[in-house]
Amino acid sequence: MRQADPSPRKPRRQITLPGSGVVPGIAIGPIAFAAEPKLEITRQKIAAADIAAERRRLDEAVVRARQQLIKLRARLAHLPEESEGELGPLLDAHVHMLDKSRLMRAIYAAIEEKLVSATTAVLDVSEAQAASILQSPRAGTDDSGAAARQAEEVRELGRRLLRNLIHLPFRSFAGLPPGSLLVADALRPADAALIAPDHFAGIITEEGGDVGHTAVMLRAIGIPAVLGVNGLIGAAREGSLAVLDGTTGQITLNPGPRLLADAAQSRTRFASAQRGLARLRRLASTTADHLPIELQANIELPFELPMVVRSGASGVGLMRTEFLFMNRDSLPDEATQLAIYRDTIEAMDGDPVTIRLLDWGSDKEVEALVAAGLVPETREENPALGLRGVRLLGNAPMVLETQLAAMLRAAVYGPVRILIPMVCRPREITLVRDAMDRVWRRLEAEHVRLPATKPPLGVMIETPAAVIAGATLARYADFFAIGTNDLTMYALAADRGLPARFGLYDALEPPVLRLIAMTVAAGDVAGIPVSLCGELASRPEAAPLLIGLGLRSLSMHGGAILRVKRVVRSVTLSRCEALAAAALGASEASTVHDLLDAYK
Ligand code: PEP
Numbered sequence: 068m069r070q071a072d073p074s075p076r077k078p079r080r081q082i083t084l085p086g087s088g089v090v091p092g093i094a095i096g097p098i099a100f101a102a103e104p105k106l107e108i109t110r111q112k113i114a115a116a117d118i119a120a121e122r123r124r125l126d127e128a129v130v131r132a133r134q135q136l137i138k139l140r141a142r143l144a145h146l147p148e149e150s151e152g153e154l155g156p157l158l159d160a161h162v163h164m165l166d167k168s169r170l171m172r173a174i175y176a177a178i179e180e181k182l183v184s185a186t187t188a189v190l191d192v193s194e195a196q197a198a199s200i201l202q203s204p205r206a207g208t209d210d211s212g213a214a215a216r217q218a219e220e221v222r223e224l225g226r227r228l229l230r231n232l233i234h235l236p237f238r239s240f241a242g243l244p245p246g247s248l249l250v251a252d253a254l255r256p257a258d259a260a261l262i263a264p265d266h267f268a269g270i271i272t273e274e275g276g277d278v279g280h281t282a283v284m285l286r287a288i289g290i291p292a293v294l295g296v297n298g299l300i301g302a303a304r305e306g307s308l309a310v311l312d313g314t315t316g317q318i319t320l321n322p323g324p325r326l327l328a329d330a331a332q333s334r335t336r337f338a339s340a341q342r343g344l345a346r347l348r349r350l351a352s353t354t355a356d357h358l359p360i361e362l363q364a365n366i367e368l369p370f371e372l373p374m375v376v377r378s379g380a381s382g383v384g385l386m387r388t389e390f391l392f393m394n395r396d397s398l399p400d401e402a403t404q405l406a407i408y409r410d411t412i413e414a415m416d417g418d419p420v421t422i423r424l425l426d427w428g429s430d431k432e433v434e435a436l437v438a439a440g441l442v443p444e445t446r447e448e449n450p451a452l453g454l455r456g457v458r459l460l461g462n463a464p465m466v467l468e469t470q471l472a473a474m475l476r477a478a479v480y481g482p483v484r485i486l487i488p489m490v491c492r493p494r495e496i497t498l499v500r501d502a503m504d505r506v507w508r509r510l511e512a513e514h515v516r517l518p519a520t521k522p523p524l525g526v527m528i529e530t531p532a533a534v535i536a537g538a539t540l541a542r543y544a545d546f547f548a549i550g551t552n553d554l555t556m557y558a559l560a561a562d563r564g565l566p567a568r569f570g571l572y573d574a575l576e577p578p579v580l581r582l583i584a585m586t587v588a589a590g591d592v593a594g595i596p597v598s599l600c601g602e603l604a605s606r607p608e609a610a611p612l613l614i615g616l617g618l619r620s621l622s623m624h625g626g627a628i629l630r631v632k633r634v635v636r637s638v639t640l641s642r643c644e645a646l647a648a649a650a651l652g653a654s655e656a657s658t659v660h661d662l663l664d665a666y667k
Pocket residue numbers: 283385387426529549550551552553554600601602
C-alpha cells in the first residue's frame with residue numbers, strides 16, 4: 068500500500084522501466100495513485116464471553132500489520148538513498164510499536180476492561196494517545212513538530228490495524244481521474260474486479276506477474292496493463308505524464324516530446340490493427356490444411372459477455388465463478404447465480420458453456436467466505452497449497468450444493484458443462500458427482516425444470532498429481548480442461564504471481580509441455596475431450612505448439628480469440644507436430660522460445 072509520497076524530489080527526466088506486459092495496447096496519461104477507501108467504523112460493546120475472541124481478532128490484525136510493514140520496508144531498497152533514510156526508521160518504529168508498546172497494551176486492556184470490540188478499542192485508544200501526545204508539555208515547545216509527527220504515527224498505525232480488522236480493501240478507484248494511468252504497488256484480484264473498463268487509460272503495478280489472477284482479471288477488463296515494474300512506486304509522481312506499452316511491457320515516466328509522438332502513432336496503429344482483426348470473425352477456425360481447432364472464451368466478469376459474443380468464440384471453455392463471491396460480505400444465493408449463468412448461456416446461443424465451481428484460495432481471497440465463517444480470517448501460511456478449489460468445497464457443502472443447483476437449473480437454457488477446480492484425487496470428483504446427484508434428486512422432487520440429462524462433469528488438470536493420475540481420473544471425469552497457469556506453478560515450484568524478470572515461472576518449460584502432452588494422451592486413450600484454458604492458450608505464438616501437442620480445443624480471454632485464429636489459419640498440422648516434437652526434446656524454455664520465434 069502506498070503510505071505517503073516517499074520521494075519529494077523525484078526526477079522529472081524521462082525514465083523507462085521494464086515490466087510484464089499483461090494487456091496489449093498503448094496508453095498515455097497522467098498517473099493516479101490508487102487511494103485508500105474511507106474507514107467507516109461503528110463503536111461496539113461486547114459481552115465478557117467475547118473477550119477472548121476479540122483479542123484473537125486483534126492478534127490476527129497485528130500479525131497482518133507486521134507482515135505488511137516488513138514488506139514495505141523491503142521495498143524501500145528501490146528508492147533513492149535519502150528517501151530510504153527518511154522512511155525506513157518510520158516503518159521500523161511502527162513494527163516496534165506493534166510489539167509491546169504502551170499503545171498496544173492499552174488497546175488489549177480496553178477490550179478486557181471496558182468491554183469494547185477490538186475495532187472500538189483500536190479507534191479509541193489510538194485517538195486518545197495521539198491527543199495526549201499533542202497536549203503534552205513538549206508539544207508547546209520547539210519540539211512541537213516532533214510531537215505532531217509522533218501523534219500522526221500513532222494514528223497511522225491505528226488506521227492500519229483498523230483496516231486489517233474490518234478487512235477493508237485497500238483500494239478505491241471511483242474517484243480517480245478518468246483517462247489516467249492507475250498506479251499501485253499491487254492489486255488483488257478482488258481490487259481489479261472493481262475497476263470499470265472505460266475508466267482508466269492503463270494500469271501499472273510494481274508487483275505481480277503476467278499469469279497471476281490479477282493479470283487474468285485485467286485481461287478480462289481489457290485496459291492496457293503492465294505489472295511487475297520494479298522501482299515504479301519510488302519513481303512515479305502523482306499527476307505526471309507516463310506512457311505504457313502493454314505489448315513490450317515497458318513504461319516510460321515523464322516522456323519527452325519525441326517519445327510521446329511515437330507513442331501516439333503506435334496507439335493509432337494498434338487500434339487500426341484491432342479493427343483489421345474483426346474481419347476474421349466470420350472465418351472458420353481451421354488450420355491451412357483444414358483441421359478444425361475450437362476456440363472458446365474464458366469469462367471472469369459478466370461484462371465481458373458482449374465482447375465474447377463479438378469475438379466469434381464457439382462457446383465458453385471456462386467461466387470462472389469467483390467474481391460472484393468477491394467484494395461482498397454474504398454468499399450469493401441460488402437465484403443470483405442462476406441469473407448470471409442463464410445470461411451467459413443464452414448469449415452463447417446454443418454453444419456450450421463450461422462453468423467452473425468456485426476456486427477459492429491461493430491468490431484469490433473471497434471475503435464472503437470469511438464473513439460466512441467458512442474459512443479462517445487469517446490467511447493460510449501457504450495458501451497455494453492449502454484449502455483451495457474442490458478441497459474447500461468439500462468442507463462447505465452448502466456452497467457446493469447451492470452452486471450446483473444454480474448450474475443444473477441454468478442447463479435448461481442451453482448446453483452446460485460443469486468443471487471442478489484443483490483436483491488431485493478421484494474422491495474429489497466423486498464428492499462433486501454425489502453432491503450433483505443429491506441436488507438433482509431434490510430439484511426433481513420440488514418439480515423444478517431440469518435438462519433431459521445431467522451436464523458433463525469435468526476436471527481441471529492443473530496439478531502434477533492430476534496429470535500423473537490422468538488415466539485413473541479419466542474413469543471418473545467426462546472431460547479434462549488443462550489449467551496451465553497452476554500446472555506450471557505446481558510443476559516448477561514457482562509462484563504464478565512472480566514477476567517475469569525472475570525467469571522462474573514459464574509455461575513453455577519443457578517439463579510443463581510434457582505434462583500437457585501426457586494429459587492429451589490420457590484423454591485420447593480414455594476417449595474424453597481435452598481442452599486447454601490457461602493463459603498459454605491466449606498467446607498467439609504458442610498456438611502452433613499446442614496444436615502440435617495434440618490439442619484441438621483452446622479457451623482464452625475473449626480479446627485474444629481473433630489474434631489466435633489468425634495464427635491457426637496460417638499453420639499446417641505437420642509443421643505444428645514437428646515444432647512440438649522439437650519443443651518436447653528441448654532442455655530449457657529458452658530453446659522453446661527460440662523455436663516459436665523461428666516458426667513465425
Ligand atoms: C489455470 O490454472 O490455468 C486456470 C485456468 O485456472 P485459474 O487461472 O483460474 O487458476
